[in-house]
Amino acid sequence: MKLFEMNHVKKSFDGNIVLKNISLSVQEGEVVAIIGPSGSGKSTLLRCATLLETMDDGDLYYLGEPAAKSEGGHAIYAPNAELKKIERQFGLVFQNFNLFPHYSVMKNIMDAPIHVQKRDRAEVQKEAEALLQKMGLSDRADYYPCQLSGGQQQRVSIARALAMKPKILFFDEPTSALDPELTGEILKVITELAKEKMTMVIVTHEMNFAKDVSDRMIFMDQGVIVEELSPEELFASTNQRTKEFLGKYHILNH
Amino acid sequence: MSVEVMIQQLAGGMAKTIMIFVLTLLFSLPLGLVISFGRMSKNVLIRGITKAYISIMRGTPLMLQLLVVYFGPYYIFGVNISHGYRAYAVVIAFAINYAAYFAEIYRGGIESMSKGQYEAAKVLGYTKAQTFFKIILPQVIKRILPSVTNEVITLVKDTSLAFSIAYVEMFTTAKAIAASQKSMAPLAAAAIFYYIFNFLVAAVMELWEKKLGYYS
Ligand SMILES: Nc1ncnc2c1ncn2[C@@H]1O[C@H](COP(=O)(O)OP(=O)(O)OP(=O)(O)O)[C@@H](O)[C@H]1O
Numbered sequence: 378m379k380l381f382e383m384n385h386v387k388k389s390f391d392g393n394i395v396l397k398n399i400s401l402s403v404q405e406g407e408v409v410a411i412i413g414p415s416g417s418g419k420s421t422l423l424r425c426a427t428l429l430e431t432m433d434d435g436d437l438y439y440l441g442e443p444a445a446k447s448e449g450g451h452a453i454y455a456p457n458a459e460l461k462k463i464e465r466q467f468g469l470v471f472q473n474f475n476l477f478p479h480y481s482v483m484k485n486i487m488d489a490p491i492h493v494q495k496r497d498r499a500e501v502q503k504e505a506e507a508l509l510q511k512m513g514l515s516d517r518a519d520y521y522p523c524q525l526s527g528g529q530q531q532r533v534s535i536a537r538a539l540a541m542k543p544k545i546l547f548f549d550e551p552t553s554a555l556d557p558e559l560t561g562e563i564l565k566v567i568t569e570l571a572k573e574k575m576t577m578v579i580v581t582h583e584m585n586f587a588k589d590v591s592d593r594m595i596f597m598d599q600g601v602i603v604e605e606l607s608p609e610e611l612f613a614s615t616n617q618r619t620k621e622f623l624g625k626y627h628i629l630n631h
Numbered sequence: 632m633s634v635e636v637m638i639q640q641l642a643g644g645m646a647k648t649i650m651i652f653v654l655t656l657l658f659s660l661p662l663g664l665v666i667s668f669g670r671m672s673k674n675v676l677i678r679g680i681t682k683a684y685i686s687i688m689r690g691t692p693l694m695l696q697l698l699v700v701y702f703g704p705y706y707i708f709g710v711n712i713s714h715g716y717r718a719y720a721v722v723i724a725f726a727i728n729y730a731a732y733f734a735e736i737y738r739g740g741i742e743s744m745s746k747g748q749y750e751a752a753k754v755l756g757y758t759k760a761q762t763f764f765k766i767i768l769p770q771v772i773k774r775i776l777p778s779v780t781n782e783v784i785t786l787v788k789d790t791s792l793a794f795s796i797a798y799v800e801m802f803t804t805a806k807a808i809a810a811s812q813k814s815m816a817p818l819a820a821a822a823i824f825y826y827i828f829n830f831l832v833a834a835v836m837e838l839w840e841k842k843l844g845y846y847s
């Protein structure tokens with residue numbers, strides 16, 4: 378089943394065209410990695426997908442429900458009530474976590490399920506505890522974000538996103554704000570989620586991780602999708618731009 | 632005049648000073664928040680009006696504003712001023728003046744919040760009101776508390792300006808007793824009162840700051 382689909386998405390900021398004509402769809406259970414140089418529009422793509430940014434033109438669907446449709450060269454968004462429903466389908470993990478500093482770890486995870494989704498507190502609590510256990514943070518439930526390492530904060534933010542039970546989870550460079558020795562713990566968590574068939578779209582600069590975890594890789598450059606291939610194919614690509622970009626990471630092809 | 636009698640006479644003034652203080656905060660703190668929204672509004676007209684309002688309130692003496700609020704209805708509209716209006720005039724003038732200062736403090740705090748907090752809240756599905764009152768405002772309060780403390784301490788002392796429209800609060804009472812008794816004692820008592828009042832206010836604010844110190 379197609380969980381997510383965007384067609385012919387265009388986006389510019391004051392005349393600077395950032396997304397030129399992007400189409401992308403994601404099947405249930407799929408893991409898609411997006412790579413590309415800085416400024417190529419990867420974050421903008423995720424921000425359009427998660428309704429943090431409005432597209433200039435293009436279609437956007439979740440589970441076949443339109444969040445926006447292209448009409449006469451402009452993206453026309455669904456009414457707010459519809460968008461609110463659609464927002465429940467996805468989650469987003471930020472590069473710099475964006476945890477709520479005045480809430481404890483537990484409250485960060487539980488607050489939205491209780492006050493946004495109006496779910497039963499006891500049930501949410503149980504799930505939150507299970508999520509914390511999965512993230513290896515059971516003993517940190519009552520801590521505040523400022524008392525945690527970057528890696529722990531990012532794990533909390535992943536737990537916070539998962540507590541909303543999204544159908545699809547987007548990650549925007551989840552390890553870029555972390556010290557090198559802490560990236561591993563996040564990559565491990567995401568790999569674990571991939572094994573559980575969580576549908577994910579991951580923007581990352583961690584090439585080896587992208588190769589290992591994804592079913593499909595997308596190479597973006599200057600606002601367009603240059604190539605969309607399986608990891609093996611992409612790393613063996615003969616495309617000049619792809620080769621040049623991957624060359625910077627000294628990835629060896631086996 | 633014995634100390635007890637003097638204190639007794641001053642007590643009425645004290646109560647009124649405390650009343651001005653409490654009512655001013657009660658009205659100006661929420662009003663300031665509303666004005667700060669206007670000041671940050673996307674609507675040019677609303678933004679312009681609130682900007683001018685803040686500028687006038689901060690750019691003219693509070694004592695003059697008191698006179699305008701008190702005498703304005705009579706001079707401008709020819710409305711007869713009832714005796715009871717005096718107390719209202721004091722609270723109205725103080726509230727609208729302090730709201731302007733608080734508005735700028737709120738604005739500074741709100742604008743210092745990172746975009747990421749709003750975005751995280753939006754992706755989690757919080758409504759705009761939930762985002763503001765649950766996520767943003769509590770963090771803003773922590774950030775602006777030191778500036779608010781400064782204003783509140785100034786307010787304690789500013790309450791004495793109510794004498795300018797002959798509202799008999801602490802300061803006016805002390806001055807009257809001092810004049811009739813030819814004694815410094817009532818003024819000294821007033822000074823001690825203001826000092827203790829401020830000391831308590833500062834202590835309470837410090838306690839509050841400490842309480843919010845559990846995160847950074
Ligand atoms: N809100 C904005 N206003 C103006 N320009 C923007 C805005 N957001 C992004 N841009 C511009 O759009 C382009 C693409 O930015 P984007 O953040 O999507 O790139 P990216 O691929 O995520 O890069 P990085 O790898 O550095 O995160 C950049 O040139 C950036 O300056």
Ligand SMILES: [Mg+2]
Nearest residue numbers: 419420421550
């Ligand atoms: Mg980016």
